[in-house]
Amino acid sequence: MPAGSTWVDRDAGPVVRPYALTGGRTQPVAGAILDLIAVVVAAARVDGDELRLSPEHQRILGLCRAPATVADVASAISLPVGVVRVLMADLIPQGAIRVMTERQAAAQPSAGQLTEVLNALRSL
Amino acid sequence: MRSGPSDGPDDGLSFTAFKILIAGGFGAGKTTMVGAISEVRPLYTEEALSSAGAGRDRLSGLSRKRTTTVAMDFGRLTMSPSLALYLFGTPGQERFWFMWDELSYGALGAVVLADTRRLGDCFPSVDYFEKRQLPFVVAINCFDGAQEFDPEDVRIALDLDRRVPTLLCDARQRESVKQVLITLVEHVLVTRALEEEAEAQGHP
Numbered sequence: 001m002p003a004g005s006t007w008v009d010r011d012a013g014p015v016v017r018p019y020a021l022t023g024g025r026t027q028p029v030a031g032a033i034l035d036l037i038a039v040v041v042a043a044a045r046v047d048g049d050e051l052r053l054s055p056e057h058q059r060i061l062g063l064c065r066a067p068a069t070v071a072d073v074a075s076a077i078s079l080p081v082g083v084v085r086v087l088m089a090d091l092i093p094q095g096a097i098r099v100m101t102e103r104q105a106a107a108q109p110s111a112g113q114l115t116e117v118l119n120a121l122r123s124l
Numbered sequence: 125m126r127s128g129p130s131d132g133p134d135d136g137l138s139f140t141a142f143k144i145l146i147a148g149g150f151g152a153g154k155t156t157m158v159g160a161i162s163e164v165r166p167l168y169t170e171e172a173l174s175s176a177g178a179g180r181d182r183l184s185g186l187s188r189k190r191t192t193t194v195a196m197d198f199g200r201l202t203m204s205p206s207l208a209l210y211l212f213g214t215p216g217q218e219r220f221w222f223m224w225d226e227l228s229y230g231a232l233g234a235v236v237l238a239d240t241r242r243l244g245d246c247f248p249s250v251d252y253f254e255k256r257q258l259p260f261v262v263a264i265n266c267f268d269g270a271q272e273f274d275p276e277d278v279r280i281a282l283d284l285d286r287r288v289p290t291l292l293c294d295a296r297q298r299e300s301v302k303q304v305l306i307t308l309v310e311h312v313l314v315t316r317a318l319e320e321e322a323e324a325q326g327h328p
Contacts, residue, residue: 037141067139080170118309120203
């Protein structure tokens with residue numbers, strides 16, 4: 001170890017800046033920013049190798065085999081939400097993943113849905 | 125809303141996610157509450173540091189540091205294969221207000237956790253949800269040895285609308301937290317019904 005340098009642990013932050021994984025991009029490609037609980041799912045016939053995806057893109061794709069939210073994916077791969085959003089947005093135009101539900105600001109849950117949540121909570 | 129080709133593995137599948145915010149002052153028990161009813165998982169955001177954080181983050185000597193990592197409490201309650209409830213503990217410090225906008229977007233409602241020893245700490249949360257017209261309940265966290273308060277006194281102290289439910293809770297107890305969430309969803313249903321009624325009268 002050269003003189004003057006010190007060991008650092010994970011508290012010092014990531015060795016690679018988070019947005020290095022996105023090539024420095026902080027905004028997703030075309031389209032609205034995905035909500036934290038937007039539900040995405042991988043397409044059935046997608047070969048990550050064929051699409052020449054980065055390891056991070058491949059991991060995201062793997063996590064979306066079953067419907068998952070942006071928050072689920074970001075938490076599972078321990079990357080900041082902003083970075084995961086950019087990477088997920090890359091996969092949409094390629095058809096690798098698609099957004100199942102993107103709730104509009106005005107669209108509030110129906111009384112039926114609320115009752116469903118209420119019943120589910122009561123039976124927890 | 126469904127879109128795109130229907131050749132995915134999701135054929136015949138639907139999945140709905142709902143979001144509830146857990147707000148309150150620092151140390152009010154937000155992490156405890158999320159953890160009592162769901163598995164808490166860390167969720168990070170990498171945010172630009174605003175000048176509002178100056179002096180608070182002890183960044184002197186780190187002049188090139190422009191972003192900071194904010195950790196949020198995040199819990200998922202899977203209720204059925206097609207329904208999940210997400211709980212987000214809101215970051216407490218004022219300089220993270222901008223994150224509240226994103227967190228509250230599309231949220232079902234919010235729980236404001238109150239600590240009676242520092243009741244003033246939950247004023248900003250109450251203000252925020254009132255302004256955004258997001259339905260909320262005030263849950264008074266009864267810590268060990270904390271004397272039991274009358275929820276009505278807290279309502280008066282916080283100058284809450286009489287329709288906003290206030291209740292005592294123990295953020296460590298699953299059953300208690302469950303009751304808080306049930307109260308919130310019931311309140312959302314009532315609020316919705318009242319809004320629809322008002323709308324029907326406004327536009328006959």
